[in-house]
Amino acid sequence: MKKRIAFLALLGVVAAHPAAAHHSTTMFDHTKVVSIAGTVKEVHWTNPHVAIFVYGSLAAGGEPTLWLMEMTSPGNLVRAGGWSRTAVKPGDKVTVDFAPLRDGKRGGALKKITIAETGKFYTADIRAQERANLEEQPAK
């Protein structure tokens, strides 16, 4: 319980700010891909955007710290990326490729997450999976 509250405090959980929901993603620089390696701390499997918090270090080096990864909705991830609510779990050692926030804050739009132990990876590009009957065809 204490640990939970401490973690929420770490995330900056405070009074609600009037914003959320459906938005463009140009606050992320999609021309860049940054990589981190670390441990999953929290998975928010929620609409309209799933979020994963990873405590890790940049592949380029540096001290480990907490990063926020944003994605599309649970429904879209299930259909287009083969995700499930438990595909990525707190405690998993992972590497993450993401488009970073332009403002330099520690967040990004997740492109690919790979689970170190199994090598299994998940992507989150719904535009790459715009086909009928996805389950009957090999994923792109």
Added chain:
Amino acid sequence: MRYVALLIAISATVWAAEPEKPIINPPPAARDWADLAKLPDWSGVWNPKITDQDAQARTNMPPWNAKAAALVAHQLAEEKAGRPPPLFVNCLPEAMPAWMLVTHNAMEILFTPGRVTLLGESDGNRLRRIYTDGRPHPDDPDPTFHGHSIGRWEGDTLVVDTVGVVPQAYIAISEAAGVPNNGEMRIAERIYLASKDILHVELEITAPRVLTKPWKTTRIYFRQRARKFDIVEGVCLEGYFAPGTDKDGNAIFVPVKHDVGGNRVPPE
């Protein structure tokens, strides 16, 4: 005597009122349910073709009036600069016609006697009721996010007319660019299967306060037919919160800080 006069007055009122009150929701008969089997198969989960939405934002600009065109130009410049205007970040429904135009989420379509219902996998309250029982629009419908829709079948095409949408509802070309319709909007649609698992929604939007002439566009949806993918609940406001626990150990939703663009605020 006064009592008799009152009875006569009441009777006269009832008689006069009767023709004004047609039954608009008659109980369906077995025949009505059987007739549904003659309609095309629109079952399954339908996803929007977002890459086509992206393309039309560049190639099929609505005929905006000067004021609306200036606003859209500003919005597109802001988005390009990495500051996307937050049109849909308040968790109110995207509404009509933006739901059909720019959604990224799935929908399903239900047929029942006298009605077609569209349910969207988002906002927690995204639904359209299209009455196909022959009723007209109300004379003065209460403005709603999805308006008042009446439809009729022309073969396997559902022809829909929608009025009564709130003036705040955006005519949007993307999640970051659009203009409120500002009232008097009318939306005509033709919805049909373009092929086995492709649904086309042809829209003609008339909005005299922001468009110089009606705007036509076709939006494309593709189907997941097998039962592997079901449509799921999508409550927009859920993203405001993280699961937590109160001092008594009860599971609660804890508000989460967001930035103006709609994302959770990254850790400091």
